[in-house]
Amino acid sequence: MRAVPRCVPCVLEIAVNTVERAVPEDRQKEAILAATERVSELYRMEPTPQPPRLGTEAQRTVMKYSEDPDPYREEKRRANERAAAVARELESDLENIEDPEELLKRAAAAAIVGNTIDFAVAGHEFDLDELREEISSAEFAVFDLKPEDLRGARVLYLCDNAGEIALDKLLIEVLVEELECDVVVAVRGGPIVNDATREDAEQVGITEICDVIDTGAEMLGLLATEVSEEFAEELSSADVVISKGQGNFESIPEEPFPDVPVYFLLRAKCEPVAEELGVEVGSNVALRWEPEDENVRRWREIVR
Amino acid sequence: MRAVPRCVPCVLEIAVNTVERAVPEDRQKEAILAATERVSELYRMEPTPQPPRLGTEAQRTVMKYSEDPDPYREEKRRANERAAAVARELESDLENIEDPEELLKRAAAAAIVGNTIDFAVAGHEFDLDELREEISSAEFAVFDLKPEDLRGARVLYLCDNAGEIALDKLLIEVLVEELECDVVVAVRGGPIVNDATREDAEQVGITEICDVIDTGAEMLGLLATEVSEEFAEELSSADVVISKGQGNFESIPEEPFPDVPVYFLLRAKCEPVAEELGVEVGSNVALRWEPEDENVRRWREIVR
Incomplete structure (x- = not known):
């Protein structure tokens, strides 16, 4: 958009x-x-x-005016810690879900609800029971994820924020363990606001369950001209991309992109994004998007 | 500031x-x-x-790009209507207060709390009981208003927003009826955002209880170089100014100003203003401020 x-x-x-x-x-x-x-x-x-x-x-x-290359470092670290504690509790809830469709929906809900809780606010105490309740009752305005479309697929999982990444891990575990996907997780290529970098993936233990790469640059969203060669290769060879958060949704559909479908997982947090999606502000969305011929043509031009 | x-x-x-x-x-x-x-x-x-x-x-x-000279007109009209309904209920609460100090404090609280309720939000239903409760229990971080300093004074009352102005009327009535002040009310000189203009003062009936003038221009706050001659004369001849809202507080102390003390009545709604006042965000404030020699010297330069 x-x-x-x-x-x-x-x-x-x-x-x-x-x-x-x-x-x-x-x-x-x-x-x-x-x-x-x-x-x-x-x-x-x-x-x-x-x-x-x-x-x-x-x-x-x-x-350029900053004296600190990563001013959100401490907030990110605290957010990861607190979200990881929540994730440990939620893990047992997910273990009790047998139906793969429901399991995928609840794990996706955890990953999306994680995006909406401001773990970064100093001293902000969230209520674990409320969080469990919100995740178990979360409704989706759009939910295109299907176990059968993901089973065994090579998935590139594109992260958004620190904190949230600890709840992403729950969904990644479902993909790896239940749906036998081959998952590669991508974080930002450098610190930018509170977005997740390799350090955050390590802190919440994602590096122990799958490969972690980075996009090649510190950028909110994904700008094709800035991605690293390694990332471009992973993206081209994926069967599907799972993309978290608004920034990726705001950028990818207008960018050069390989012929790989994307599931955009996000809560629509502002009016322009909600309008673009045709949903109310506050809606949870898991939208399947297919690159247009134009995206693919431009991708081939920049990636040889 | x-x-x-x-x-x-x-x-x-x-x-x-x-x-x-x-x-x-x-x-x-x-x-x-x-x-x-x-x-x-x-x-x-x-x-x-x-x-x-x-x-x-x-x-x-x-x-300059707008096709409507007063795009908030309808919202202001609705805000006035709804706030006036609230004010009618609060009037009887105030009538029961005998102590002039307490009466002044509650009337000031009504005027300040009025600034914080978003009457303009379409469909937003506020709870009258909650509002009464908020006004009767409102604490002030600073409260410099004293009945004895106001009794019989010539007061220039500088308004802020539509909606709120209906609750200002309660304080103006206390000034006129209880403290026998000679009150002139000033509104903005033209439509700007949801700030109160003459139309709003008329709609809530302030024009029936005292004189209403305008500042001479559509401006958020008070910029001395833009005020009309009529407003400058009223300001110079006042014994005290009662000034509502953040905008006036943000501008007046840096402006040319006559040798007239100002009571700034506001809720500190943002961090920079709260910091300037040395209070927490969300605090109610009624602060007495005296112009510095420099304000008065500059005022004399522009007003002959």
Whole structure:
């Protein structure tokens, strides 16, 4: 999808969060001015860029003023710890589900609900019982995942945030153990906001159950021109991609992409994304998307 | 106070709200780009402008693309209606309070709590009992209003939003009837976001209990170089100003101002304002502020 006016203040607000964490006070004004001008310059382009392009460039701009290459490190570490504790409890709930369809739905619900709880808020105590209840009762506005379409497949699992990644692990375990998929997990290629990197995958133990690669760059979403050769190869050779979160959904359908179907797993957290999906804000979605010929043609142009 | 980095996305978000209401879809991108560039240009200035200057100019910029001179008109009308219904119920609560100090505090609480309820949200039903409870139990982090300092004074009452203005009327009645003040009410000089204008003062019946003037321009907060001669005269001849809301508090202490003390009545709704006041976000405040010699000197330079 293409950025809409509402994306401009939204990406700048996230840039301010980074500025307040990482930029010395005497350079904060300069940093946010630089980000504002960069976002304005990019948003002016035609065709209008996808929101993650604005967000990525806003983050890169303010990080030039930062003295800390990973200002969300501690918050990510705490989020992983707390989400992992929740995941351990949920694991036993999932073990009791026999029906593969229901098991897949509940594991996907855990991964999506994980995206909505602000594990990063310092001191924010979440209620484990409420979380279990939310996951077990989560409804989907769209749910295209089917065990028979995934069984035995080579899956590239594209992560979103730290914290959440501990709940992704539950779904990854279902894919590996129940559906006998060959799963490769991809994290961001470098620290950007609270997005998951290799460090987070290691912390929650995903590296113990499958291969973990990275996309090749610190970027919100997936921008084909920036992925590493290794990632491009994994993507091309996957049978399906499971993609978590809004950023990937906002970027992938407009990007060069190999001939591989994608399941977008996300909660629609803002109006522009909900509108793009044709659902209400707050809906849970697991949407199957097939690349268009145009995506595939452009992918072949950049990946030889 | 001077704008901080966080003010940039905040004023742009309010600009987007106006754009989505009032600008035809094919010009929305152009409108928000123009606002972004205008805000960036102003924020670059030294000394850093006050947040209401950024907000006012962002609104003026997007309104150049609007086909409706008052896009919040219907929302303001509905907010006034609903708040007036609440005010009628609260009036009897206030009538039962005999102690002038307590009466002043509860009437001020009504005016401040009125600022925090989003009457403008379509379909949002508020609970009258909850509102009464919130007003009667509202605590103040700062409360400098004293009946003896106000009794018989000439008061210029500077309004903030529509809706809220119906609850301001309760405080104005206490000033007029109990404290025998000579009150002049000032509204914005033209439509800007959901701020109260003469139309709103008329709708809630304030024009029936005291004189109503306007500041001379559509502006969030009070920018001395833009006020009308009539407003400047009223301001100069007042004994005290009662000023509602964040915008006035964010602008006045940095502006040319006559030698008149101001009581800032507001709920601190954002981190930068709470920090400026030295209170927690969400605090109710009624702060007495005295102009500095520098404010008065600059006022005399522009008002002869």
